[in-house]
Amino acid sequence: MGEAPHQPESLLEAVELTKRFGALVANDRVSLAIRAGETHALLGENGAGKSTLVKMMCGLLQADSGELLYEGTPIVFPDPASSRAKGVGVVFQHFALFDAMTVVENVALGLPGHQPLSVLAARIDDCVRRYGLAVEPYRRVGELSVGERQRVEIVRCLLGDPRVLILDEPTSVLTPDESENLFRTVDVLTGEGRAVLFISHKLDEVRRLCHRATVLRGGKFIAEVDPKRESSASLARLMVGAEVPRTPRVTTHALGEPRLLVRHLNLPGDGSRGSALHDINIEVRAGEIVGIAGVAGNGQTALFNVLSGETLVEDQESIVIDKVAAGGLGPTERRALGAGFVPEERLGHAAAPDMRLSDNVLLTTHGDGEIVTADVIRRTTLFGRFQKIVKGFDVRFGGKDPKARRLSGGNLQKFVIGREVLRNPVLIVVDQPTWGVDAAAAGFIRTTLRERAAQGCAVLVVSQDLDELLEFTDRIAVMSEGRLTAPVPVEETSREAIGLAMGGAHGAHDSDAEGEGHHAA
Amino acid sequence: MPLRLERQENISPLRHALAPLVALLVTLVVGAFMFVVLGHDPVRAFAIYFIDPLGDPYTLQELVVKAAPLLLIGVGLAFCYRANRWNIGAEGQYVAGAVLGSWLALATHGTEAGGWVLPAMLVLGAIGGALWGLIPAFLRVRFGSSEILTSLMLVYVAQLGLDYLVRGPWRDPQGFNFPQSVTFDDVALMPLLMGEGRLHAGIVIALLAVIVATFVLGRTLVGFSIELAGSAPRAAAFAGFDEKRVTYGVFAVSGALAGLAGIIEVAGPIGQLQPTISPGYGFTAIIAAMLGRLHPVGILIASLVLALTYIGGEAAQISMRLPFDVTRVFQGTLLIAILAADVLVRYRIRRVEGATHA
Numbered sequence: 001m002g003e004a005p006h007q008p009e010s011l012l013e014a015v016e017l018t019k020r021f022g023a024l025v026a027n028d029r030v031s032l033a034i035r036a037g038e039t040h041a042l043l044g045e046n047g048a049g050k051s052t053l054v055k056m057m058c059g060l061l062q063a064d065s066g067e068l069l070y071e072g073t074p075i076v077f078p079d080p081a082s083s084r085a086k087g088v089g090v091v092f093q094h095f096a097l098f099d100a101m102t103v104v105e106n107v108a109l110g111l112p113g114h115q116p117l118s119v120l121a122a123r124i125d126d127c128v129r130r131y132g133l134a135v136e137p138y139r140r141v142g143e144l145s146v147g148e149r150q151r152v153e154i155v156r157c158l159l160g161d162p163r164v165l166i167l168d169e170p171t172s173v174l175t176p177d178e179s180e181n182l183f184r185t186v187d188v189l190t191g192e193g194r195a196v197l198f199i200s201h202k203l204d205e206v207r208r209l210c211h212r213a214t215v216l217r218g219g220k221f222i223a224e225v226d227p228k229r230e231s232s233a234s235l236a237r238l239m240v241g242a243e244v245p246r247t248p249r250v251t252t253h254a255l256g257e258p259r260l261l262v263r264h265l266n267l268p269g270d271g272s273r274g275s276a277l278h279d280i281n282i283e284v285r286a287g288e289i290v291g292i293a294g295v296a297g298n299g300q301t302a303l304f305n306v307l308s309g310e311t312l313v314e315d316q317e318s319i320v321i322d323k324v325a326a327g328g329l330g331p332t333e334r335r336a337l338g339a340g341f342v343p344e345e346r347l348g349h350a351a352a353p354d355m356r357l358s359d360n361v362l363l364t365t366h367g368d369g370e371i372v373t374a375d376v377i378r379r380t381t382l383f384g385r386f387q388k389i390v391k392g393f394d395v396r397f398g399g400k401d402p403k404a405r406r407l408s409g410g411n412l413q414k415f416v417i418g419r420e421v422l423r424n425p426v427l428i429v430v431d432q433p434t435w436g437v438d439a440a441a442a443g444f445i446r447t448t449l450r451e452r453a454a455q456g457c458a459v460l461v462v463s464q465d466l467d468e469l470l471e472f473t474d475r476i477a478v479m480s481e482g483r484l485t486a487p488v489p490v491e492e493t494s495r496e497a498i499g500l501a502m503g504g505a506h507g508a509h510d511s512d513a514e515g516e517g518h519h520a521a
Numbered sequence: 522m523p524l525r526l527e528r529q530e531n532i533s534p535l536r537h538a539l540a541p542l543v544a545l546l547v548t549l550v551v552g553a554f555m556f557v558v559l560g561h562d563p564v565r566a567f568a569i570y571f572i573d574p575l576g577d578p579y580t581l582q583e584l585v586v587k588a589a590p591l592l593l594i595g596v597g598l599a600f601c602y603r604a605n606r607w608n609i610g611a612e613g614q615y616v617a618g619a620v621l622g623s624w625l626a627l628a629t630h631g632t633e634a635g636g637w638v639l640p641a642m643l644v645l646g647a648i649g650g651a652l653w654g655l656i657p658a659f660l661r662v663r664f665g666s667s668e669i670l671t672s673l674m675l676v677y678v679a680q681l682g683l684d685y686l687v688r689g690p691w692r693d694p695q696g697f698n699f700p701q702s703v704t705f706d707d708v709a710l711m712p713l714l715m716g717e718g719r720l721h722a723g724i725v726i727a728l729l730a731v732i733v734a735t736f737v738l739g740r741t742l743v744g745f746s747i748e749l750a751g752s753a754p755r756a757a758a759f760a761g762f763d764e765k766r767v768t769y770g771v772f773a774v775s776g777a778l779a780g781l782a783g784i785i786e787v788a789g790p791i792g793q794l795q796p797t798i799s800p801g802y803g804f805t806a807i808i809a810a811m812l813g814r815l816h817p818v819g820i821l822i823a824s825l826v827l828a829l830t831y832i833g834g835e836a837a838q839i840s841m842r843l844p845f846d847v848t849r850v851f852q853g854t855l856l857i858a859i860l861a862a863d864v865l866v867r868y869r870i871r872r873v874e875g876a877t878h879a
Contacts, residue, residue: 310758332761343759352753359745363760366742375742 009072010035011195012057012088012164017066019052023398026052028219029066034164039186039196041206041227043239044216045438047408050199053216054166057197058090059083089162091153093169099142099272106141107156120159127155131185142272146297147178154185165189166197171205172464173296176499183209201239203232217241240439256286259338259427259458260307261320267302267313269482274299276482277306282460286426289449289459290487291473293466293498299482300462301344304431307460308341309334322426332367340364340425342416344432344462346409350416353405357397357415358386360404364419385422393418394444410441417445421452428452431462446472466498478502526868540866541812541819544858545826551854561841569840570833570851580832582719586790588821588828590615590782590799592727594806595813595820596734597778600771603738603815605751608772610657610672611779612803613679614650618780619787620683621649623794626709627691627702638708642784643726650780651773653679658772662765668772676803684796691794702794711789723785730778734817747771779803800831801849808856811863827852 010033019027027049034040044050055061057068059077067074070086077083080090097106104121111120121137128135133151141149150173157165167186171179186196186209200206206213206227213227215238222238230238262282269276274297284290294300305311307319309331316327321337331341341364343349351360361382366372371382389395393414397407404412413434420428433449434442450472453459462479463469469476475487478501485501552570553563574580594611601608608614622642629638657672688700696703714720738744746762747770758764787798809827813819834848 308759309761330761330763331759335761341759345755348753349755349759352749352756354752355749362742362745363749363756366745367761372742377740377742377745379740 010069011071013069013072014053014057015067015069017053017056017063017068019049019056019061020064025219027056027063028221030216030219030221031066032057032214032221032224034195034197035212036163036195037190037193038211039190039198039209041210041213042197042199042216043201043203043206043213043235045201045239046410046436047218047438048216048239049219050216051168052219054090054168054197054199057083058088058166084160084162087161087163088166089157089160089164090166091150091157091168091170093172095149095153097141097149097152100140102138102140103135103144103152103155104137106152107137107159110156111159123159124155127158131158131188132181133185134181145273146173146295147175150174150182158189162194164195164197166199168199169201170198171200171202175295175502176466176495178295179205203235203239206235207232215239236439255288256456257323258283258285258320259322260284260429260460262307263318263320264315265306265313265318266315267306267311267482269302273297274482275302277302278482280484282477282484282487284427284458284460286456286458287453288475289453289461289473291469291476291490292460292462292479292484293469293476294462294464294479294502296464298479300431300479302482303479303484304341304343304429304462307429308343335364335367335423335425338426340420340423340428342420342428342430342433344435346412346416347405351404351412354403356401357390357395357404357407358383358401360415361386361389361419365423368423389415389418389422392422393448410437413437413445414441417448421448425457427458427460429460429462432465433461433463434465434468435463442468466495466502470495470498525871526864527871529867529869536866538814540862541814541823541859544812544855544862547858547862548851548855551858552851555847555850559843561843566837566841566843569836571829574829574832574836579719580836584825584828584832585724586719586721587831588824589724589727590786590802591806591809591824591827592821593723593730593782593785594775594779594803595809595824596727596730596817597775598806598810599734599738599813599815599817599820600747601775602810603751604747604767604771605754606658606661606768606771607669608654608657608672608775609669609807610654610674610676610803611775611806612799612801613672613676614653614776614779615783615786615799615803616676616679616683617653617783618646618648618650618777619783619794619798620679620686621652621780622646622784623691623702623705623787626705626788627794629709630703630706634706634708636708638706639711639788642709642788643781646784647777647781650783651777653780654772654776655769658769662768683794683798687794687796693793700796704793705788709788710792711785719790721785721789723782723789726781726785728821731817731821738817743770779806800845805831805852808852808859811856811859827855830855 013033015031016029017027018029030049030053032053042050042053052061056063059080059082068077069075104117104124107124108115108117108120124135124137127133133155135148135151135155141152144152150170170182174182189196198210207230210227212224214224215222217239227235262280265277265280267277277299280303282290292300306313309329313319313327316325319327321334321339324337326334326337347353351363362371362377365385371378371385395411395415395418397411407415417433433445437445449459461469461473470490473490475489476493476498477487478485478498480502556563556566574584594615598608598611622645625638625642625645653675656675657668660666660671661668687702691702693701693703711721711723714722714724746757747767749760750757750762750764750767754764782802783798787794791798805827809820809823812826813823830848830851834845837843837847838845
């Protein structure tokens with residue numbers, strides 16, 4: 001590769017950027033050139049240094065060494081405002097929108113100077129028509145789906161007329177249908193001579209959409225390739241540095257008793273999106289893995305909290321854990337019934353960021369009678385369990401017993417999963433088991449859950465990663481707008497069928513999906 | 522030039538431990554500056570404030586007597602602050618405890634009541650403080666009101682209530698119209714530790730509180746749940762710890778210890794109820810808790826340091842004619858310095874170079 005002549009001038013170029021965080025070298029002399037009219041992919045596993053590179057390119061972080069070139073001349077972005085002024089727009093994975101305000105108000109907040117909202121709304125409509133981004137200026141952001149919110153962020157960026165648009169893992173929150181629409185928008189943008197930096201770890205879409213791809217691994221530049229000439233497998237090899245193992249699916253064992261039975265589960269919610277649940281029914285039996293697919297913000301978090309006991313429901317019978325009605329039981333009581341829970345958010349929910357890792361063991365084990373007896377914490381037993389988790393689940397970190405915050409996402413996730421598995425639960429409910437986890441750790445986690453199921457544990461997995469669910473679950477149900485479809489055996493369904501159900505009422509033509517309430521300005 | 526605070530990921534335990542010492546040093550520098558401005562020789566002032574009291578057996582006793590209430594209250598506050606509940610109203614809980622405990626002393630005054638009176642007074646004092654502390658806890662749990670404001674405002678309610686009682690119904694009829702209650706009977710007074718002198722049994726209670734609190738906070742599930750609720754509320758809910766119970770619990774403990782300190786002070790060094798029964802112990806204890814890193818043993822040391830400012834302040838009033846407010850300034854400076862030191866340990870100040878806004 002690399003012998004390609006420098007046809008189009010690069011718009012924004014990173015030259016040998018290096019960034020250290022303490023002992024960790026997040027970016028080690030990484031170079032990347034974004035050219036006008038091109039979609040450039042930035043590929044890499046979690047922790048490969050993609051976010052650090054992007055933050056340096058837009059002024060959120062300052063490089064320790066190396067330089068940025070803008071149209072061939074060196075430039076320094078001391079803060080994001082200065083990069084925006086030069087036409088570099090970023091849409092981050094985590095949106096910065098105010099739920100209580102309308103789309104146009106949110107957009108107004110992000111733009112310099114003052115403009116009447118009506119003028120702005122007209123500009124938004126303009127933008128929407130030109131790029132096929134379905135956004136209604138006067139709707140409240142709190143009512144929007146994640147896909148719609150992303151479009152708001154993109155529109156907000158586009159109103160600044162950027163020459164370079166950076167999209168950080170944009171499709172991770174989209175249905176297949178919404179992703180298609182986004183790709184069309186990206187094509188229009190590059191057609192106008194803008195440059196798009198597309199960050200992703202989904203190889204198929206990178207191969208379809210992007211003209212060039214830069215691969216990072218462990219903070220280092222690995223290669224710049226033409227993704228159209230690569231196979232998904234060869235890209236994966238570049239990303240991971242080894243062959244990617246697939247989780248074997250072996251469901252030869254017989255299924256046992258239902259460990260989780262959810263019947264007519266309803267939750268009123270607080271009016272914000274995804275907080276209400278409507279008539280949820282699902283059964284998970286010993287020995288099987290049931291997956292719940294769906295786009296973020298469709299009630300998965302509410303469902304998890306209801307299952308874990310963080311939110312209680314009035315109907316005691318609507319949740320039955322191992323034959324005991326548990327709707328009104330708290331998390332500790334549900335754990336006593338043999339349930340284990342792994343929430344989506346690792347820091348702050350599954351683990352206390354500023355507490356030592358060994359103390360974090362206590363979060364879910366304090367009621368098991370072994371580590372805490374008569375309200376007194378037995379330190380040696382606790383530390384023994386801690387080391388068992390660390391060894392058994394290959395949790396890596398620096399130091400002897402660091403704060404949870406200091407661990408990488410993958411290692412913390414292995415810790416959190418290990419903490420539950422070693423409790424020997426009869427039921428495990430996992431929300432996003434491999435979100436933001438590198439491929440090796442993700443494979444390990446899936447294999448572990450598979451093994452537990454083979455040993456008679458019932459496993460319920462909530463995930464937005466459809467490929468993951470298709471790979472290692474036995475049955476899949478789809479969540480949309482707080483409702484859950486009946487689970488279907490994996491071999492009887494298809495990507496397309498699930499994608500369709502995931503889209504449910506949203507997509508490009510969704511304006512009439514939830515009738516009331518969006519006239520309020 | 523714009524400055525920005527940046528969070529530091531790697532904080533060495535040493536820096537964290539040294540922060541209080543740096544804060545003390547800064548306080549001394551600021552104090553020296555203040556003495557110079559007031560026209561005093563700072564070396565002599567410091568000698569009177571901090572050195573002379575340490576050489577005299579009587580003042581050393583007094584030091585311990587003054588440290589005891591700070592210690593009791595500070596240990597209680599550690600429960601609250603670890604749970605990220607900001608009880609600023611220990612002074613009010615102190616008064617409430619003193620009032621409820623004193624009620625029994627006054628009710629049994631002049632009767633043949635036996636040795637049960639003092640223990641019962643201590644229990645009532647703890648209950649009174651706990652109840653007063655549970656009011657802001659209830660308001661926070663039920664209505665989401667800021668416990669910082671409500672607990673602080675309740676201080677003034679308690680103080681005015683006490684004022685009313687000692688000027689009205691509880692005033693000593695033979696007291697020449699002074700606003701104070703009768704002097705408590707012997708059965709209602711804290712026994713002295715060494716027959717004479719100033720050391721009283723309340724000091725033993727305070728030390729017991731340190732031992733128990735060290736164990737509860739460090740070794741039990743209750744202590745862990747408090748720490749977790751303060752450090753990561755959602756993780757605490759996930760772990761199955763009820764946020765409301767933690768709020769009520771820490772306010773009850775902290776109020777009870779403050780109330781206990783109040784009744785010990787009234788039944789000990791003071792011996793009767795009067796309009797002012799505290800030189801601001803409830804507020805100074807906040808500094809003791811912060812300076813002691815919210816650890817009971819640390820608070821023990823911090824209480825002694827702060828008690829020294831009280832003693833030195835009294836000495837300086839006499840020999841240098843410095844107003845008592847100088848002591849307050851010292852204590853306030855110390856609190857600001859310790860809070861600033863904490864921020865500077867966790868964050869680093871960076872200068873943001875010439876921002877170019879379009």
